[in-house]
Amino acid sequence: MKFLAITLITDSADPVTGAPTPTHERFREVVAAALLAEELGFDGFGVGERHERPFLSSSPPVVLSHIAALTRRIRLFTAVTTLSLLDPVRAYEDYATLDHLSGGRLELMIGKGNGTAQRELFHVTPEDQWERNAEGYELFRRIWREDKVSAEPRFRPPLAGAEVLPRPFQPALRVWHGSATSKESVELAARYGDPLFSANVTHPIGPYAELVRHYRERWEHYGHDPAHAVVGAGTAGYHAAATSQQAVAAYRPAFARYLAAHKQQGVDPVFSTLEDFVERSSALVGSPQQVIEKVHRYHEAFGHTALHLQAEPGGLTPAEHRASLELFQSQIAPVLRREIPDPSFPDL
Secondary structure (H helix, E strand, C coil): CEEEEEECCECCECCCCCCECCHHHHHHHHHHHHHHHHHHCCCEEEECCCCCCCECCCCHHHHHHHHHHHCCCCEEEECCEEHHHCCHHHHHHHHHHHHHHCCCCEEEEEECCCCHHHHHHCCCCHHHHHHHHHHHHHHHHHHHHCCCEEECCCCCCCEEEECCCCCCCCCCCCEEEEECCCHHHHHHHHHHCCCEEECCCCCCHHHHHHHHHHHHHHHHHCCCCHHHCCEEECCCCEEECCCHHHHHHHHHHHHHHHHHHHHHHCCCCCCCCHHHHHHHCCCEEECHHHHHHHHHHHHHHHCCCEEEEECCCECECHHHHHHHHHHHHHHHHHHHHHHCCCCCCCCC
């Protein structure tokens, strides 16, 4: 099993003092989180893309390029690149450049993105968003693989034998498709034979497991080898400690932030108590053995071989978060790596 640490770079307050964190300091914290992830042995580090409050993650290729210069081994992910909002030609240029700067460590995760404000910022209608995502990916994929491209897309000017530079470091790029609640992303991933990453962070397991089952069905429909269908899954939260009581007690402030965020947005939380959250959500909160057992329960439903955790404290103190990640890599990850095989990727 592979393990990623990801961040959406929320514009957040200090978890201890409550004081706003200066923006430049938030970016330093993200870079520090990436360096820690590599130090501890995570396989990948991901940066999301959002174009509205409370997120600062509007430019993942810039952030990841800085991280690339400071790291040597860890794979660099987007989580997710919102192709429905972007010009695929410009997106290609950014990520091909990052691919070179990282020495071929880029792995893209794409999706249509969420949020009304960012959709309005780019003048994208809800009706067009899925089609823009599919068209953008098809064009992005062709530019990555072909030296010259001719195309007449609906949502950008036509290309006539266009040569887009730089040519990438990796001749073919692994692209994951982020999926939350809809079958459109699942269909796109299955059609192209690409891996799927289930968000798996908002609801109980049922809806996500159904989408993963649909992905595997459509994968076979398109004639791909079932053994090569690769699935990743997210977690709604993570904190491990020596005992479950210690883990739950330390995580309570983080859950309070979860409730406060829902109240601020005027929506009811799916999980109203921490105990329900720990039991029914994808959150991994407990002792090392409890975390291992819960990952196995989810693996029975998803068959996933990649897992992401939150790269930043998110309501925990920095010391608590670091200790929890260290515990993950020393007592949890070795067991899961041994008991759940790594992804069996097809050749690109």
